[in-house]
């Protein structure tokens with residue numbers, strides 16, 4: 001149990017480090033808070049919450065993995081190298097795919113609720 005709590009502490013330290021050093025991580029977390037507040041205001045359904053929590057988690061996970069890959073690449077290849085570029089660009093691509101999916105799901109969930117308010 002003590003080892004599990006210690007591992008959670010290391011994981012939390014990693015998240016704090018990413019929040020401190022990565023501007024994009026702060027943007028994703030801010031977007032997730034705005035989406036959560038909007039969901040509460042609009043009273044979205046349980047399944048819609050489940051989807052939103054899933055995509056927000058995927059985006060933040062992708063950003064954390066991107067940060068980890070950037071750090072490992074900088075450690076292994078501080079000089080310019082095409083493979084370093086390939087690794088970093090591919091990791092960034094993963095974040096972009098997750099963000100695009102999250103935006104599409106956000107539109108699918110929120111537009112009908114906003115439409116009901118307008119009508």
Ligand SMILES: Nc1ncnc2c1ncn2[C@@H]1O[C@H](COP(=O)(O)OP(=O)(O)OP(=O)(O)O)[C@@H](O)[C@H]1O
Nearest residue numbers: 024066070077078079080081082084085088089092
């Ligand atoms: N060692 C390297 N060799 C070749 N190209 C590199 C190298 N390091 C970075 N690059 C190129 O510069 C881009 C930006 O790299 P950088 O390390 O600044 O990431 P970043 O801007 O911090 O990324 P993010 O915005 O996702 O945090 C990479 O996507 C890659 O195309």
